[in-house]
Amino acid sequence: MTTAAPAVEAAGLTKTYPGGVRALDGMGVTVAAGTVFGLLGPNGAGKSTTVKILTTLARPDSGTALVAGHDALRHPDRVRRAIGVVAQKSGADPVATGRENLLLQGRLYGRRGPEVGRRADELLERFDLADAGRRLVRTYSGGMQRRLDVALGLMHRPQVLFLDEPTTGLDPEARTAMWEEIARLAGEEGLTIVLTTHYLEEADRLAERIAIVDRGRVVAEGTPDELKGELHGDAVHVELGDTPDEVDARLLATALGEFAAVREVAVDGRRLSARADDGPAAVPHVLAVLEQQGAAVASVTVARPSLDDVYLRYAGRRFADADSGTGASTGGGTGGPGGTDVEPAAPAAGRAGAR
Amino acid sequence: MSTETLYQTWYMTQRQLTAILRQPIFLVVTLVQPVIWLFLFGSLFRKVVELPGFGAGSYLDYLVPGVVVMSAVSSNMWAGMGTLEEIERGTLNRFLTTPVSRAALMNANVVQQGVSTAAQSVLIVLLGKLGGADYPGGVGGLLVLLVASVLLGTVFGAGSNAVGMLVRQRESIIGINTFLLLPLTFLSSAFMAPGLMPSWMRHVADGNPVNWALVAGRSAMSADPDWGDVLTRGGALLALAVVAVWLSTRTFRSYQQSV
Known part of the structure; x- marks a missing residue:
């Protein structure tokens, strides 16, 4: 041999x-x-x-x-x-x-x-x-x-x-x-x-x-x-609490986007996700901005990129979507088809996309 | 054929025969069904021997080869179901990724079916004897019947395997078998003397392999065998069996195209 x-x-x-x-x-x-x-x-x-x-x-x-x-x-x-x-x-x-x-x-x-x-x-x-x-x-x-x-x-x-x-x-x-x-x-x-x-x-x-x-x-x-390394950076996910109606998702995204440390901000209903080179270091800033905007925070998670993210990047669709045979287009956007109040059923598979 | 192929054929045959012995239901069905036929047809047609020109002393004497041959056809024509099951379970694929030769895989089917057919035929012959049937041709005649039924079984077994491998649907095998069994049996001399058949049926029967087995078997079993009949029909059966097994082995290739 x-x-x-x-x-x-x-x-x-x-x-x-x-x-x-x-x-x-x-x-x-x-x-x-x-x-x-x-x-x-x-x-x-x-x-x-x-x-x-x-x-x-x-x-x-x-x-x-x-x-x-x-x-x-x-x-x-x-x-x-x-x-x-x-x-x-x-x-x-x-x-x-x-x-x-x-x-x-x-x-x-x-x-x-x-x-x-x-x-x-x-x-x-x-x-x-x-x-x-x-x-x-x-x-x-x-x-x-x-x-x-x-x-x-x-x-x-x-x-x-x-x-x-x-x-x-x-x-x-x-x-x-x-x-x-x-x-x-x-x-x-x-x-x-x-x-x-x-x-x-x-x-x-x-x-x-x-x-x-x-x-x-x-x-x-x-x-x-x-x-995973090719994805550059950690994913930061924020679950928003009872957000007053006047808080505008777009406004949140714009405000956060001003930080150089945070990229690819996406808001989907109460779920906000972004990518940061150093996830843990970015968290206090993100929280500060959210507080300024009057948005309550229910939870924050920082995650190393998963193979799911890798798959999304290379195959252009979410793994779970591809696996269940649904179309290639559904996973592409920042939001996905879910409504404002609808929580994704499975947290592991339903992490908000950030391309 | 290399000795390795022979070894492999033996191991694969052993596996199949063991599997059959471990499924009593299977044994019961293949053994009880002929008994029922023997009894039913024996009772139903008892009096046909009295028809002028039938040419046999007792209907049971006439019936035994008929049931032997019909049983050989009906049990072997389901062989494709086993092949389908092996495909669906992934067993065939497992074997195909080992060094086992394709010939050994197919040979094992043929040998196993041959052994089963022979056992079934012997049992029917013994039951017939028990019921009072007479075999004037002696052991030699019975051996010819046995070989003829095994060859005929091989034709149908290999054909069924080929269908299973190509079509891969139980329904197709069921449909084909249901369609074929009775016409093939009744378009032969299995239950009725050829002299009493309508002439068109007799002509069709001449080209029916089921009838070849019957002609060869009955002739050899008679007191005065016509060995010419035995050899021509037996030879035709052997040739057909070889072609069927060859075709069936060829279907491996087509199967591997589709996996």
Whole structure:
């Protein structure tokens, strides 16, 4: 295993499905060996199609794909021996036991003899399935099945492990457990992990490098901090209290805009957001101006830019909007469609936009 | 075919057979249904042997190969449902990203279906014996019937898998099967002696693979087999089975275009 050569090197991938759906449009990624790489994007962005091509399941219309040093298009058999795949759908045989699933998987890779059984038991132990190993998979919980899926992908000790949405559909507890397991895997010598997810938090937490995928190509790439750093500055959010009617939102914005330290001021109903190079230092000034204008303040938060902000910047739309399939235009403005009194339901997803 | 492919075929077949044995409902349906047919048709048509020109001593003797062949068709034509389930569950995709050969995947289907068909056929033959059927052709004749029904089953199993892989809709398989089973069975000599069929039906039956299996089986099972009939019909079935399996393996490619 050479550490110098990238584990994955794909360029110019295009793929149009029968029916005219363009899934990939010039997709390209390079993943350094021994790292965790995240493909982040909403449903339908092209992440899964990319993984299917890299894992030799699907063929692109054009483009190149090298995985573990082998050409995925010309020598798919060589690639298959080098990779482990945990697809979105479980794929484990429900009428076989967990152990039988693992044994078969090992044998398909040409492993024979007692070594296969030992490896299976070792993985069952490691993924906390030792007690369930001789039970049929159809009796497993969602989290147990997902752990078995990962164990299946590791059975033959691959060089590159593909995890396609490993935590989708898991409850929070199982998700946290899976995150810990992936983090542990990442520490293993030489193992490269390519992870796709539409959870911003997951990519932020697990991946050393992230490619943001939108409409079949990479729109931004870097470490999570690099991507966030490009946004320059912290987000300052102010929740206004019972503001007297005479306080004009525009006036507030103009007054705040006179501070050089604060940019991109936006007021949406009672929510005011702005960007500042040094968020905490800007807060007293912002509060002073608001008090002058007679606006009551209910709460103030300062946040480092999130991947959601990054996504908005590069894909031109809010992540949640793109993910739920609503149009590209809704997230663009400062306000969004919400009325004056309507509070966004979920604070995490509904942070006021500041472009 | 490499030895690795043979190993893989064995492991995949083992998986499928184990799965069947673990689903008793499945066994019951495939085994009980022929018994019902044997009983129902045996009672309903008992008297047709008395028609001049039927040419058989007891209707049960005549019926056993008919039920064996009909059961081979009806149980194998649902094979595509299993393939669909494997696709939907992601199992097929998992296998396709391992080094397992496509031939081994398809072979396993064929072998598993062949073993199931053979077991089902043996059971029907034994039940017939229990009910008093006579097999003048002896073990050799029964073996020909067995092979013919397995080959016929392979044709329908591979065809069903291909439909499942290409169309990927349960409704299509259900529709095709419902449409085909009875016409194919009744446009053959399964339940009625060819001499008593309307002549147009007899001509259609000549081109019906279901009838090929019946002609080969019945001829070999008779006291005085016509081995020419056995070989031509058996050969045609074998050729058809090879083509069906080949086509079915080809559908992998088309499937991979669409994933």
